Amino acid sequence: MHNEKQPLFHLTRRDVMPPSKVWMIRAMSFLAAILIGALLFAILGKNPVEAYSTIITGSLAKPSAIRQTVKIAVPLLGTSLALAPCFGMRYWNIGAEGQITAGALAATYFALHFGKTWPHPVILIVMAVAAMLFGGIWAAIPAFFKAKYNTNETLFTLMMNYIIIGIVKWLQGGPWEGKPGSQIIPMFNDNAMLPKVFGVHCGWVIILLLTVFMYFYMTRMKHGFEIAVIGDSVNTARYAGMNVGRIIIRTVFLSGAICGLVGYLVTCGANGTLYDSVAAGVGFTAITVAWLAQLNPFAMIAISFMLAVLSKGAGTLQTRMEVPASVSDILTGVILFAMLASEFFIQYKIIFRGQKNQEPLMNEPSVLAEKAEKTALTEAEAHKTDADGKEARS
Amino acid sequence: MNALVLLIYNAVLNGAPLMYGTMGEVLTEKSGNLNLGVEGMMYMGGAIGLGAAFYYEKAAGAGASGAAAVLIALVFAFLAGAFGAAIYSWITISLRANQNVTGLALSIFGTGVGQFIGEYMRVREGGYVAISNELKLFFQNSPFPAALRSIPIVGQLLFSYNIFVYIAIIIAVIMAYFLNKSRTGLHLRAVGESPATADAAGIDIEKYKYLATIIGGGISAIGGMVYIMTIAGCVWNHDGLAGEGWLAVALVIFCLWKPIGAIWGAALFGALMIMYVRVQIPFVPDQIYKILPYVVTVIVLIAVSLRSKRENEPPASLGLSYFREDR
Numbered sequence: 262m263h264n265e266k267q268p269l270f271h272l273t274r275r276d277v278m279p280p281s282k283v284w285m286i287r288a289m290s291f292l293a294a295i296l297i298g299a300l301l302f303a304i305l306g307k308n309p310v311e312a313y314s315t316i317i318t319g320s321l322a323k324p325s326a327i328r329q330t331v332k333i334a335v336p337l338l339g340t341s342l343a344l345a346p347c348f349g350m351r352y353w354n355i356g357a358e359g360q361i362t363a364g365a366l367a368a369t370y371f372a373l374h375f376g377k378t379w380p381h382p383v384i385l386i387v388m389a390v391a392a393m394l395f396g397g398i399w400a401a402i403p404a405f406f407k408a409k410y411n412t413n414e415t416l417f418t419l420m421m422n423y424i425i426i427g428i429v430k431w432l433q434g435g436p437w438e439g440k441p442g443s444q445i446i447p448m449f450n451d452n453a454m455l456p457k458v459f460g461v462h463c464g465w466v467i468i469l470l471l472t473v474f475m476y477f478y479m480t481r482m483k484h485g486f487e488i489a490v491i492g493d494s495v496n497t498a499r500y501a502g503m504n505v506g507r508i509i510i511r512t513v514f515l516s517g518a519i520c521g522l523v524g525y526l527v528t529c530g531a532n533g534t535l536y537d538s539v540a541a542g543v544g545f546t547a548i549t550v551a552w553l554a555q556l557n558p559f560a561m562i563a564i565s566f567m568l569a570v571l572s573k574g575a576g577t578l579q580t581r582m583e584v585p586a587s588v589s590d591i592l593t594g595v596i597l598f599a600m601l602a603s604e605f606f607i608q609y610k611i612i613f614r615g616q617k618n619q620e621p622l623m624n625e626p627s628v629l630a631e632k633a634e635k636t637a638l639t640e641a642e643a644h645k646t647d648a649d650g651k652e653a654r655s
Numbered sequence: 656m657n658a659l660v661l662l663i664y665n666a667v668l669n670g671a672p673l674m675y676g677t678m679g680e681v682l683t684e685k686s687g688n689l690n691l692g693v694e695g696m697m698y699m700g701g702a703i704g705l706g707a708a709f710y711y712e713k714a715a716g717a718g719a720s721g722a723a724a725v726l727i728a729l730v731f732a733f734l735a736g737a738f739g740a741a742i743y744s745w746i747t748i749s750l751r752a753n754q755n756v757t758g759l760a761l762s763i764f765g766t767g768v769g770q771f772i773g774e775y776m777r778v779r780e781g782g783y784v785a786i787s788n789e790l791k792l793f794f795q796n797s798p799f800p801a802a803l804r805s806i807p808i809v810g811q812l813l814f815s816y817n818i819f820v821y822i823a824i825i826i827a828v829i830m831a832y833f834l835n836k837s838r839t840g841l842h843l844r845a846v847g848e849s850p851a852t853a854d855a856a857g858i859d860i861e862k863y864k865y866l867a868t869i870i871g872g873g874i875s876a877i878g879g880m881v882y883i884m885t886i887a888g889c890v891w892n893h894d895g896l897a898g899e900g901w902l903a904v905a906l907v908i909f910c911l912w913k914p915i916g917a918i919w920g921a922a923l924f925g926a927l928m929i930m931y932v933r934v935q936i937p938f939v940p941d942q943i944y945k946i947l948p949y950v951v952t953v954i955v956l957i958a959v960s961l962r963s964k965r966e967n968e969p970p971a972s973l974g975l976s977y978f979r980e981d982r
Contacts, residue, residue, distance in 0.1 A: 272978070305775075410961055412959075417953060549759055585774035591767035593763055602745075
């Protein structure tokens with residue numbers, strides 16, 4: 262007995278969903294994204310199966326290909342880790358791009374000026390410390406204004422990206438330029454380059470260690486707890502006597518420092534020099550990685566590796582099947598959309614008109630009606646007590 | 656005097672893509688949606704707008720009319736952006752996902768789509784996608800007769816821009832009237848300020864949010880087309896739009912969520928972008944000069960947060976998704 266005005270369906274929040282079902286939904290939405298991608302390949306007149314297998318073999322079949330893929334995954338994973346504490350506080354740091362660049366800039370300063378003269382371990386450590394400090398400071402500037410005047414951090418951090426990238430462009434064509442007119446900063450001396458482990462610069466070891474650290478930092482340490490409280494409710498944190506401003510600045514500094522470290526790894530591990538697009542969009546992609554992993558560091562490993570596979574595989578796709586490599590961005594976007602959309606079905610329950618209860622009912626109409634009436638009654642009661650509670654509170 | 660006129664003229668031309676990008680985002684943000692996907696939507700608009708004009712000319716052959724080409728490019732760019740914004744709207748409004756993350760995903764997706772279409776056309780058409788010079792004139796020349804354009808100073812300052820500048824100004828005026836004077840505009844602002852209140856007043860929140868975001872996305876995307884067809888010279892180049900979309904997001908704050916302000920702001924940013932060519936300051940290198948728009952935005956951002964005047968603030972519920980049963 263529903264009345265006609267009742268909407269076709271309404272939504273309620275779910276309490277908890279069994280993990281098996283959660284993973285089922287995620288797997289299904291991932292599959293949906295892959296199918297949309299397949300459709301795209303089919304429209305282009307390419308065989309989807311062949312296209313996907315080219316992506317997989319192009320990125321994972323040969324040891325050299327795997328090394329390339331890992332090289333792409335390292336900065337992505339590192340930056341996602343860096344962003345986790347910020348997002349834990351609901352502080353929208355979208356300036357990772359700039360913080361990576363800032364770190365790379367600081368490291369480059371030492372590599373160019375002292376790269377030949379200082380001993381190998383000393384120069385590497387000094388570069389790392391400088392990169393972390395400068396990345397941290399670059400991130401802390403918007404955080405300071407956020408803490409002090411509640412300045413919008415989303416847009417502030419975004420602007421900081423372009424400022425530092427502009428400075429690097431200036432250095433590239435000015436003070437640090439190699440050959441006059443080349444607009445290129447000279448390559449670092451080998452003395453200022455990271456050693457290799459299994460053929461890839463040792464950054465991947467550092468980042469994996471950092472993953473474990475970040476897991477403990479977020480779940481087992483006092484700092485992580487403070488971050489979680491602020492993320493849930495700033496007022497609760499205040500009442501509990503936390504110095505919210507200080508915690509924000511401290512956490513964002515840490516985040517920027519890790520981004521700076523990523524910049525250091527990219528310059529003296531992979532590139533061997535500094536240029537304006539050193540961050541190459543990683544700062545933006547990492548935001549979605551961190552969010553999809555729900556700030557779980559170990560999930561970030563899987564997601565960033567998957568995106569790296571896509572990115573490396575698309576390069577192979579371009580050479581072998583003449584599909585522009587930018588297809589990897591489209592696929593990444595589609596997968597992100599699908600995963601974001603899937604969270605809805607995990608968090609909310611759709612209740613259709615007339616369907617009062619999730620439990621299977623006996624199919625006799627009388628029982629149905631009776632039960633429906635009962636639930637309606639209890640619901641009404643629940644509303645009433647709720648309303649009373651609200652009145653009492655206010 | 657002449658140098659100043661030339662500077663203003665070039666500033667407005669350079670700012671034209673930003674006018675669209677910013678106005679679209681103003682409309683979007685007024686409904687409480689912070690769509691960070693402007694860069695992506697502008698890419699899509701740029702590539703698809705160019706493609707539409709190119710294939711129209713190919714199909715029509717010698718009889719191609721310039722006005723029709725401009726119209727087709729406008730419509731397709733709008734539809735491209737509206738499509739991107741529709742994905743964003745569905746995920747954030749109906750499915751209540753986080754707006755920042757969805758917007759960034761749209762940026763990644765849109766730049767991918769734009770680059771892909773641009774590259775694909777280039778490969779298919781043998782390395783070069785460009786419309787003929789006769790059609791280019793329609794995109795780049797003033798719609799006014801020569802008599803008006805040749806009036807000294809005034810002619811150059813008022814009548815010599817390409818048609819998109821005038822369309823942008825018309826849109827800005829309509830949008831300002833709509834937001835501040837019409838009942839629907841009032842409802843839209845209510846949705847952005849306090850969705851719960853608007854909901855209680857019987858306003859269909861989802862409808863307003865969807866429409867504002869989709870139309871806003873379409874307007875933003877036109878900016879991408881304008882960039883490709885005027886500044887980039889009707890050719891798809893690998894650099895694409897080079898951050899214009901992000902600048903538009905920043906400009907929204909700079910113009911304090913006002914459509915008319917978007918016109919002035921875009922012209923000012925356009926000036927800052929080209930000033931290094933026109934006005935040399937000793938000891939300040941070009942690249943540092945080019946940072947100025949961003950530094951100015953940061954300063955405005957801080958100033959806005961320091962002096963919190965009611966009408967200068969962002970819509971109160973900006974960036975939050977609304978769920979009726981949440982309390």
